[in-house]
Amino acid sequence: MRQVPTSPAVAIAASLRAVGHPRSATLRNGAPARIRPLRTEDAQRFGAFVGQLSEGSRGCRFHAGIGDCEPAALQQLVSVDGVRQVALVATLPLVDGEALIGEARYWVGEPPGSAELAIAVADAWQRQGVADHLIDCLLEAARDAGLRRLYGDVLASHTGLIGFLHRMGFQTCAQGPGGGLLRLERGVAPRPPQPERRPLGALRRWLAGPFVPRP
Numbered sequence: 505m506r507q508v509p510t511s512p513a514v515a516i517a518a519s520l521r522a523v524g525h526p527r528s529a530t531l532r533n534g535a536p537a538r539i540r541p542l543r544t545e546d547a548q549r550f551g552a553f554v555g556q557l558s559e560g561s562r563g564c565r566f567h568a569g570i571g572d573c574e575p576a577a578l579q580q581l582v583s584v585d586g587v588r589q590v591a592l593v594a595t596l597p598l599v600d601g602e603a604l605i606g607e608a609r610y611w612v613g614e615p616p617g618s619a620e621l622a623i624a625v626a627d628a629w630q631r632q633g634v635a636d637h638l639i640d641c642l643l644e645a646a647r648d649a650g651l652r653r654l655y656g657d658v659l660a661s662h663t664g665l666i667g668f669l670h671r672m673g674f675q676t677c678a679q680g681p682g683g684g685l686l687r688l689e690r691g692v693a694p695r696p697p698q699p700e701r702r703p704l705g706a707l708r709r710w711l712a713g714p715f716v717p718r719p
């Protein structure tokens with residue numbers, strides 16, 4: 505059975521690999537976005553992002569959990585360990601930095617090998633493919649971390665999100681968590697094994713052919 509790596513270095517390397525240090529993404533309106541891991545120094549940017557979400561979007565993403573973006577709550581949200589929790593953000597370049605326009609994360613949970621996901625995209629940037637790019641990268645990170653399933657518990661009335669998740673390959677489970685919530689989940693296919701790298705000496709000998717005498 506594949507195990508979730510417990511070393512932070514392994515998981516951080518995996519999430520960095522997944523987003524390609526970072527990954528560029530052209531949005532539907534042509535805007536040049538980047539997908540990269542969320543960092544602790546993003547607290548202010550993350551606060552601006554949450555502050556701009558409409559009441560509806562903020563409620564769907566954070567429920568009652570973030571209040572007025574108090575610094576302590578923000579610091580907690582940007583402090584991800586890259587192992588039990590992996591968070592990616594979509595950003596746009598600004599003259600003096602970057603603006604955060606989307607966020608997706610997962611928390612490793614139960615059953616083993618599963619993680620719950622959450623996602624939000626700034627209202628002004630919705631329907632531009634931001635969530636598509638974020639979920640693609642999150643799935644890559646989950647794959648590299650050895651996870652086997654990702655799931656989200658979604659309000660049954662949230663047809664937009666349900667439509668989006670179905671499109672991303674998630675299926676509604678017969679058994680939901682109840683309380684008006686549906687569970688949508690999808691498997692994470694393991695990465696195919698990479699061919700083993702030949703030692704340089706063996707490669708040189710192979711290139712040199714049988715005519716070069718061995719020392």
Ligand SMILES: CC(C)(COP(=O)(O)OP(=O)(O)OC[C@H]1O[C@@H](n2cnc3c(N)ncnc32)[C@H](O)[C@@H]1OP(=O)(O)O)[C@@H](O)C(=O)NCCC(=O)NCCS
Pocket residue numbers: 560561562564565621622623624625626629630631632633634635636637663664665667668669671
């Ligand atoms: C759900 C959400 C993340 C989608 O983000 P997005 O960047 O707008 O999604 P995309 O542009 O990548 O959309 C991809 C597809 O998903 C579906 N979709 C996305 N939003 C939808 C909506 N509101 N209604 C119906 N379908 C929707 C569509 O099929 C869409 O493709 P299309 O635009 O070609 O029709 C975004 O609406 C959001 O942040 N909502 C508020 C927060 C939230 O509900 N979070 C989930 C709780 S964790």
